[in-house]
Each structure stands twice: as C-alpha cells, then as structure tokens.
Amino acid sequence: MKRTVISIITILISLNVFSQTIIMGKVSEENGDVLPGASAYLKGTYDGTTSNENGEFKFKSNKKGQFTLAVEFMGYEPFSRILDLKGDTIRINVTLKEAFNQLNAVTITAGTFEAGDKKRAVTITPRDMVTTAGAAGDVYGALQSLPGTTTNGESGRLFVKGGDSEESQTYIDGALVSVPYNSTAPNMATRGRFSPFMFKGTMFSTGGYSAEYGQALSSVLLLNTNDMPEEDQLDLSFLMVGVEAAGTKKWNSGAITGTLSYNNLKPYMRLVPQNYHWTNEPESTNGAISFRQKTSKTGMFKFYSSLDNGNFTVRQKNLDAGGQLTDYQLTNDNVFMNASWNDKLGEKWAINSAASFTNNKDDIHFDQTHVVKKIQANYLKSTLSYPFSEKFLLKFGGELFAKTFSQNAQISGVTHDNSFTNHTFSGFTEAQVYASSKFVTRIGARVEYSDYLNSFNFAPRLSTAYKITEKSQISLAYGWFYQNPVDDYLLYTDHIKPERADHYTFSFQSSANERIIKAELYYKDYRNLVKLTSGEFYLPTSYNNSGSGYAKGLDLFWRDKKSIKGGDYWISYSYVDAKRDYRNFPHEAIPSFTSKHNLSIVYKHWIGSLRSYPGINFKYSSPRVYNDPNSTVFNGEKMLPYRSLDVSWSFLYRQNIIFYFAANNITGFKNEFGRTYASSPDVSGNYQSSAVEPSSNRFFVLGCFITLTRRGNANQLDKIN
C-alpha cells in the first residue's frame, strides 16, 4: 500500500515535471510597434520574463490551474488575462494601451509661457527672471524678454500684444494684486513691488486665458510663492542701493520668514551720471512676513504681508509754467496682504481659496498742486474642482473684488474731492476634457456684475491643443474678455460700461532635447473702449463706450540649452500691428505704446573654472509714435528706436557667498521716449515740450548675497547665479 502511494506520488511529480506550461507571445503598442522590455509574469508567482528587442516573450511555469498573466510596461496601462495552465503551450499576443498621464499629455500652450514644474519642458523658469541680464531682478523686466511684450522705457510696466499696461493683471497664489508696481512720477520707469526670489513658479498668459481670470483685456501673470523652505536660514543682501536681511525659521509642518530692507539711491545717483535732477533721491523701507503651514497631508496655507514706504523728490520741467524746474514730491505707503489655502476635500474634491488686501496711498506735491490718491481693495476667490475621471476635470468658483479709489486734489487752494466704490461679483466654470493624451479641450464661461457701473457681462472661453507628433503640438484659444474702465475715468463717471477684447490665438510649439520653438499668430478685437468726447473730463457725460480697435501680430520664440555646452540662449521676436480709437483720440490711430518690431536676444553661459555665470541681453524695439499737439497729424511723430545691450555677471565666491554685477545699456545707446507737452499752448500758440528720457543712460548693480545656515553650504544660487 505504502509503495503504491509512493509510486503514485512519484508519477504525479514526474507528470508535473513533464507538464510545464509554456507561455509565449508578443507585446506591441496600439500602432503595431513592438515593445521590448515589458514585464510578462504570472501574478502571485515567480514565473515570468521580459520581452526581447522584438517584443517577444516566452517563459515556463510548473503551476497548474487558473493564473493571471500580467503584462506591464511603464507608461502603458497594465494588461491582465486569466489563463488555464494545463501543461501545453499558450500563445498570446498582447497590445498595450498608452496610459493616460497628465504629465505627458498635451497641454494648452496658446498664449502661455509656463514655468516652474520641474518635470515639464519649460520655456522660462523663475531663476531666469533673476539671471536675465537687463531685468535687474525685476519680474516685469524679465518678462520683457519674452515675445508678445513691448518695452516702454518710460513706464517699465507690461505692455502685451498691442495692449495698454492697465490691461495686464498680476495674481499671487491666486489672489489679485491691485497695486503691483511701485509709484513713480509721470514718464519715469517703475519696477514691480515683489522680488522674484519669492516665487517658485510663474505662468504668463498673453491671451486666451482661463475663465478663472477676469478684469484683464490683455494678459495675466500668475505667480506662485515658494513652498516650505528646506531649512532655517539667514539671508543677507548688500547692494549699492540698499541692504536686506531675511530670516527663516522652519518647523515640522510650517515656516516663517521675516524680511527687512532699506534702499536709498542717493550714494549711487551721486556716483553715476543722471538725466534727472533729484532734490531727494528715492528712498524706501520695507518689512514683510511670510508664513506657511501645512494644514494636512495635502493642504497648505500661505500668508504674506508687507509694509512699504517710499519717497522721493525729483525736479521736473513745469511746462505749464514756462518750463522751469519744479519739485515733484511723492510719498507712497503701501500695505499688502495675501493669503491662500489649497487642500483636498475628501478623495476627489479640491479647493483653492485666495484673498488679498491692499491699501495704497500716494501723496504728491507738484508746484501749487497737492494730490492724495488712495486705493483700498479687497479680493476674495474660491475655486472648487472635481475630477470625474483623469480625463475630465470640472472647475467652478466665485470671486469678489471690492475697490475704493479716492482722490483729493488741492489745486491753487481749491479742493476737489472725488471717489468711487465698486464691487465686482464674478462666477466662473470650466471643464477640461481630454479626448486622448493627444487632444485636450477647455471650455468655460464667466459672468461678472459690477455694481458701480450696474453692468452685467457674460464671457465665454474656449481653448484646445492637439499633439501632432511626439514633440510638436498646435493650440487654439478664443474668448471674450471684459475689464472695467481705468480708475481715472471712474472717478468722474458711472455712465460707462466695461471694455471688451476678443482674442483669437493660434500657436505651434515644438520641443525636444532642451530646445523649444514657438510661433503664435493672434488677432485681438477691441470694442466698447471708453472715449473722452470733450475736454471737460470732470463731466460724467463726457465719456462713452464708442471706442474700438484691434491688434494683430506674430510672436516667435526659440530657446536652446543644448547646442552650446554650458550655454543657454533664447531669441524672441514680435511683430505687432495695432490701431485703436479710444480715450482722447480724434480718430483711429496707432497707440504710442506699441512697436511694430520687437527683438530680444538673451545668452547665458556657465564657466565652471571661474565659478561664474555671465549673461548678455540685447533688445531692440522699432520706433514708437507719439503725439505733438503742435502738429495737425495725430500721433504722427516717431521716437528713436529703443536699443539696449545689457550684461550681468554672477560669481560664486564661496558656497554661501555670491557676488553679482549687472550693467544696462553698456554701449550707451541713446534712448528717448518722445516728448511731453504742456497741457495748453503758450502766448504764441505753441505747446511747450521737453524730451522724455530714461533716468540715466546706463544703469549698474553691484551686490553681494550671503546665506547662513546650520548646514553651512546652502546659498542663494537660486537667487542670482
């Protein structure tokens, strides 16, 4: 008996040995291409193999019965099938479907320059904002090396695709920044209030943006602040024009940074020849606190608050008083707070909330005039998003923007008080749908109601992108964009409606191997632009919405980090054809803020042996027009072309000490921004005028940045290198 049992067992075992199942087949993609390197195995066992260069696999198994064959390859949806293992040969051909992955999927690129996502091919990173020669550490200065922008040297603000500077809005962590620029005198270039070092990511949209953003006819700049710092640190900056100290304390789930800075341009301006006559050179004091706290595994709360005080007195020609030099004195006080909270609500819902508060006061003395302008603005937005699937995301939200603008002007002893308060309530919804990883559509709409103007708008938005090849894609964007008229008009009238621009954008983008090329064609149709129909600007009835205009053009961008070892360069070119009939224009004309041809060439090179990162930037804008009231032709005069050759040099002296030098317009090209005229003619019937010049022909920065940490080897590489 015992023997029988043993022999049966032996037979069974040997049967088992002789009845191995062979599993073989071929792995291919949907388009028929074979997939080498795919893993084919029986789940829960060690029996399996990898497909060879022909996509073929073959392995044996001693297992009997039902097992699941799994075939997996990264970037593809896993395949599985239950097999009945009986000791024979199983042939199975497997087709793997490309997995849908938002990171690899097509993205909407019409009108956008996105940066900061580490894994995506980016066009401009936040670091570029700092290291681009000519930007001198100004966010808006750096953006002016991108296509679609026109440099207006007498303004410093963003002018996008044939649009005026008021048509661009800036958002920090989702909240609107009501006063993004420093206050300056008329025809004097300004800078952004915020240091580019605060930001980890940016998105600059020059048209066709999401329904989430309103009140901007031309562009939105989205800045995202840094997340958690890596460790405690103390940053010290010494510049020719000022000092800054920033201390960061980090704890497990949060961090706080306090920053203090003081700038005074007096020593610098005494050293470098200036075109302006200063009675008091610009001086500013700033204190800021930034706090961040993780609210859960996925949530983050950020709060930023800053207090700014700046003042200067510059002597400008008073053209209405015979052209004598007169003090223009400005004191600016700015309080800004910004808070945001992002988290997941449950498994799928996500919430993004943001709020900002601005209190800005400009106190101006000029000749017999004393003007105090105050802006108080509150902004609140909340967005909820829900992914029905990986391919279908729905987003909706609401926004409240409250703004009070008041102006108290004392002109030769007479007081004029004007103010307005407006609340804009907005709601928006948007769906993003991927038909496949090659084709995406974003469709949305926005409604807005402004109580001061008693106006209601509906603004549809639509954009799509299609991947033509692995590396190339085309993208289209269309939408209606509304924006309330400028504050200076709303002070005197509520009889007008928001202005409108329709955007049509077509873009092509191709990127491979750290090279990117982008070409964009656009057309913007402006309507309902506000016209000032008489010289009596203080009468509400002097304004109407009968203005219109257009802007069309071509933007080209080429960036290459590959061809030159250690080198990185980009070339931007924009062609703009724009005309409009608005404000006090007598008829349709080219506005003075657009240049037909705009070129920017940026080059940077890392020289390891010198631990140096030098950079160079050349900019050219063709002559803009300006109006001479002595001439019968409106906007018939031409300025000089704008040219500037800028250099910068960063030197890493030690791991934690960086020296930085930058010079703008080193060759001293003569730049002049037309002429400014008296508001009324003199006795001989002539309008007196003076040239509008930059504050100096050349501009220099010399600085030293020191970082102190416990670890001892961090630096502000991100800052300046």
Added chain:
Amino acid sequence: MKKIILSIAVVLISLVSMAQKPEYYEPMGETLGQFSSVKSVADMQELGNKFQMIANAETTEWLPLYYHAHCYILMSFMEQDVAKKDSYLDVAEKSINKLIEMAPSEAEVFALQSFYFTGRLVVNPMERGQEFSALSGQAIGKALALDPTNPRAKMLKIQMDMGSARFFGTDPKSFCPQAKELLASWDNFKPKSHLYPNWGKDQVEGIVKGCE
C-alpha cells in the same frame, strides 16, 4: 556578550525565515546575482522587472521593491537620452515612496532615496542643483540618524561633499581621508542577510583611486 547574543539571534532569525520561505530567498538571491552581468539599460530593466515581479508576489517584503527602485535609478544614470532619465526616476520614485511607508526605520531606504535625489539632480544640475542637493543631503541625514554606521549613506555623503567642493572650487581631496577610512572599514558592516543591500564598495574604491 550582549552583542554576541544579539548577532546570534539575528542570524537565527534570518535562518529561520529563510527556511520558512525558500521560494522567496532563492529567486531573490539568484536575481541579485545577475547584477554583475548587466551591460545595458535593457538588461537593467529586465532585472528591475524581475524584482517588480517578486515585489508583487511578496507584498510584505521591502527588499524586492528596494532593488526595483535601485535598478531604475541606475538606469537613469546609464541612459543617454535626457528625456528618458526622468521617466525611469518616476518609476523609482513610486517604489521609494512605498518603501518609506513599509520600512520607515530602515537606513538603507533613505540612503537609496538620497541616491534617487542625486539622480534627479544629475538630469539638469544647473536648474535642479539647489533643490535636489538639499533634498539628497536631508535623506542622507535621515539615513545616518537611523544607522550612523551605514556605509552607503557615508559613501553618498562623501560623493556629494566632493561634488560640491569641485563645483565651488575648493579642494575635493580634503575628503580623501574619509573615503580611505570608509574603504578600510567597509567589510566591518555586516548586512542583516545576504539579501540586504551590499553595494557601494566599488564606488568607494573609485573615489580612493581618484585621490591618488
């Protein structure tokens, strides 16, 4: 005395567990043996696939996942196509995140995480240097806090220190005595079993060679 008992206990435990699961220890050991014959990215991927398969079958063991991540990190170093490097590291990242949940007190896991961050850094040192050298340094710090004797964490630290010394123009050779000491003491570190990570000696030998 205590130490001896402890080490005997460790050996016994590992023997017992080996005896319990020969179907795990045998193929693992065999697959580990194939590391030496890897010549190409495809070979490494094949090896990685095997570890993935074992990891799928042995959901409570962290070592197969560890080697799976290790293979994909090594692939990113071997690969010439920059775009592919990140996709391999994406695969490694998933396994490492799982590993940290499975074995949060294992120094080897954080040493590997540091190696992974270095992989990310190498893809684009100019853009990523700042962030990933800090992350890599933090991971080494965690590894050494869990086990100050871990030779792989020490090796990665020396590599990183020498790298940044070179970048900033200070003398990388100041770290040579540390490297020599690490090489001399390398074999003192006994992995808990023959399946435990045991790589890195070659790299230290390379560093020491470069010192001469």
